[in-house]
Amino acid sequence: MKFSKRGTDFLAGLITAVTVSSILDIKIVLALCLTLILAAIISEIILVRASPEGAEITVSEPRVACFKNQQAIVTIKLRSSVQRYTTIKISELIPSRRVEAEVVSSDPLQMSVKIVPRFAGRSLGLPVRFELGDPLGFFKKEASFRLPSFVIDCLPSSILREVTPLRTFLTVVGEREGRAQGLGVEFYSVDEYKGTSEAKDIFWKKVASLADERLLVKLHAQSVHKRISICLLRMTFRDQDRIEWMDSACEGIALMGKTVIQTGSDVELLFDSGGQVASLLATNLKELAEGIMDLSVSQISNLETAAILIDKSDICVTGFKELQNVRVANVVANKPSLLISDPRTSPARIGDNAVIYDENQDFKELVGNVVRK
Amino acid sequence: MKNDLVWYTAIFIGMGLGLLYIVFLVHAFAVSNWSHATEIQFAIFFTLSVRLIVLITISKQISSQPVIAYVVLSFEVFLIPLLAVLGLWTHNSSYNSLMSVILTSWIGASALLVSPYAIYQYAKGLLRTRSLLGVLVIGTLEVASMLFLVTVTEQARSIYGPSSLGQMIIQTTGINFTSVSSTSISNIPLEAGLVIYFVATLSYVSLGRVSTSLSVRLSRAFLLPLGGVIVAIIWVFSISFISSDLIFVFTVPTLVGAAVMWGIAHVR
Numbered sequence: 001m002k003f004s005k006r007g008t009d010f011l012a013g014l015i016t017a018v019t020v021s022s023i024l025d026i027k028i029v030l031a032l033c034l035t036l037i038l039a040a041i042i043s044e045i046i047l048v049r050a051s052p053e054g055a056e057i058t059v060s061e062p063r064v065a066c067f068k069n070q071q072a073i074v075t076i077k078l079r080s081s082v083q084r085y086t087t088i089k090i091s092e093l094i095p096s097r098r099v100e101a102e103v104v105s106s107d108p109l110q111m112s113v114k115i116v117p118r119f120a121g122r123s124l125g126l127p128v129r130f131e132l133g134d135p136l137g138f139f140k141k142e143a144s145f146r147l148p149s150f151v152i153d154c155l156p157s158s159i160l161r162e163v164t165p166l167r168t169f170l171t172v173v174g175e176r177e178g179r180a181q182g183l184g185v186e187f188y189s190v191d192e193y194k195g196t197s198e199a200k201d202i203f204w205k206k207v208a209s210l211a212d213e214r215l216l217v218k219l220h221a222q223s224v225h226k227r228i229s230i231c232l233l234r235m236t237f238r239d240q241d242r243i244e245w246m247d248s249a250c251e252g253i254a255l256m257g258k259t260v261i262q263t264g265s266d267v268e269l270l271f272d273s274g275g276q277v278a279s280l281l282a283t284n285l286k287e288l289a290e291g292i293m294d295l296s297v298s299q300i301s302n303l304e305t306a307a308i309l310i311d312k313s314d315i316c317v318t319g320f321k322e323l324q325n326v327r328v329a330n331v332v333a334n335k336p337s338l339l340i341s342d343p344r345t346s347p348a349r350i351g352d353n354a355v356i357y358d359e360n361q362d363f364k365e366l367v368g369n370v371v372r373k
Numbered sequence: 374m375k376n377d378l379v380w381y382t383a384i385f386i387g388m389g390l391g392l393l394y395i396v397f398l399v400h401a402f403a404v405s406n407w408s409h410a411t412e413i414q415f416a417i418f419f420t421l422s423v424r425l426i427v428l429i430t431i432s433k434q435i436s437s438q439p440v441i442a443y444v445v446l447s448f449e450v451f452l453i454p455l456l457a458v459l460g461l462w463t464h465n466s467s468y469n470s471l472m473s474v475i476l477t478s479w480i481g482a483s484a485l486l487v488s489p490y491a492i493y494q495y496a497k498g499l500l501r502t503r504s505l506l507g508v509l510v511i512g513t514l515e516v517a518s519m520l521f522l523v524t525v526t527e528q529a530r531s532i533y534g535p536s537s538l539g540q541m542i543i544q545t546t547g548i549n550f551t552s553v554s555s556t557s558i559s560n561i562p563l564e565a566g567l568v569i570y571f572v573a574t575l576s577y578v579s580l581g582r583v584s585t586s587l588s589v590r591l592s593r594a595f596l597l598p599l600g601g602v603i604v605a606i607i608w609v610f611s612i613s614f615i616s617s618d619l620i621f622v623f624t625v626p627t628l629v630g631a632a633v634m635w636g637i638a639h640v641r
Contacts, residue, residue, distance in 0.1 A: 013509030028567045037630035
């Protein structure tokens with residue numbers, strides 16, 4: 001508990017008034033000062049006994065989703081049933097490294113905050129600081145509160161990047177047709193004959209029905225895999241660097257996932273959820289973004305779960321710290337993998353199919369290697 | 374609601390101080406005899422009235438401390454050093470007499486005319502200011518000056534114009550300020566004025582919060598100082614007559630209370 005600005009002012013005024021009126025012998029002012037100090041002490045005791053347990057904080061939306069570096073407005077409301085005579089107000093949003101917050105408008109029981117998430121991933125809880133005041137406004141007591149149900153989903157900005165679908169080779173025998181022209185057996189579309197077109201693809205029935213002399217050819221859809229599995233493997237605790245590491249992992253998975261979806265396959269996201277392998281299927285970009293948010297709050301895996309994750313996945317996303325374990329490094333080396341670097345850490349081994357994350361890369365080669373497998 | 378209450382308390386503080394001024398004015402007029410007042414005294418009195426009207430007019434246009442404008446417009450203040458130098462240079466006693474008349478007339482006229490203006494400015498300032506330091510200190514000085522003037526005029530047998538009043542104020546201040554300001558007058562309007570000031574200031578401090586959340590019920594919060602008021606009024610008008618030593622009755626408990634308050638705020 002401490003003095004408010006008004007309280008400091010009151011104390012200074014009171015001592016000056018007492019001194020002046022004692023010298024000038026003004027009884028009424030002395031009595032006034034004594035009454036005021038008694039009132040102030042009672043007011044202070046009320047605040048000492050007050051606790052913020054009756055306060056309830058709600059937000060306009062329990063879940064806010066926006067892309068990295070884009071802003072969202074959240075309104076925080078305070079419902080108070082704290083002790084009688086005690087005032088309460090939201091004083092500030094406790095700043096975090098992950099999310100920048102700026103107060104747009106504020107009154108004692110409501111605050112509008114502009115949120116700008118700077119790192120991709122899910123942030124759980126909203127730390128808010130509020131202030132309890134005494135009846136006379138001379139003192140204040142601060143308390144922190146975390147709203148656990150509030151979620152900020154910072155979607156990776158790489159989902160917004162332009163990605164062209166991958167072209168598969170004839171040797172690929174996929175389970176479904178892709179979203180681009182290819183060498184599969186499924187009909188894709190009709191186009192005019194070009195120099196590169198093959199004579200066997202000429203659509204003679206259609207050509208015969210045409211009044212003009214155009215030559216049309218049948219295009220075939222590429223054949224792709226039904227599903228590409230991407231796992232996130234976390235086996236070590238990261239303290240300060242966790243936010244940046246997870247941001248890179250989310251961005252990398254988002255870009256690879258988008259490439260896979262654009263090619264025509266589904267993405268399966270695998271991660272550790274409470275010691276179990278969780279699997280989320282994404283057939284479109286919205287599902288992919290939501291899946292990455294769930295994956296961003298995944299657990300640290302033990303060796304057993306890690307082995308299942310690596311085994312089930314087509315692409316493994318992990319970090320240098322995980323690869324300091326020789327056994328893990330040897331297993332991951334045999335897989336196409338995206339490696340997120342950790343500062344001052346060297347992996348025991350990096351496989352030939354591994355790519356180290358760089359935000360300027362498109363990972364087409366890495367995804368292509370899996371798709372063409 | 375809160376602003377209305379602050380507005381009413383400011384009016385009551387002004388009324389309390391105004392009542393003290395009226396008591397002073399009644400006493401002053403009861404013993405005043407201005408038939409022998411010189412033209413200089415009248416000139417100072419009337420020009421001061423005009424200057425105050427100008428002051429009230431410009432204070433609506435320009436926001437500055439009223440005391441600054443008052444001093445700037447008081448030509449008497451600037452005449453005194455000139456007259457003092459001339460008196461010393463020429464050794465002519467008429468300069469000293471003139472200086473004395475101007476100074477005392479200015480003080481006497483100010484006591485009569487500037488006091489209500491100062492009370493009005495103080496009450497008006499209560500609506501705007503957030504400084505309790507200013508409210509308490511200036512309020513104390515206002516009460517002290519009003520009590521002082523009441524006591525001066527109450528003890529006077531006759532006042533021969535503003536110069537005479539000014540002379541009495543200077544002499545009384547020089548002799549024994551403390552005993553004069555400690556009023557022993559049993560006067561109902563004066564006591565009423567003091568009680569109004571007391572209750573209104575207490576209410577003002579209780580209500581003039583920077584922010585009040587909806588959870589506070591002002592009417593009930595008001596009970597807190599109200600209990601203190603009753604205790605204090607009984608104390609002022611009953612117990613203080615038993616104990617003559619005000620330092621032990623009021624000053625020490627207040628300062629101990631302030632220390633306790635400071636201590637709780639810093640220890641917890």
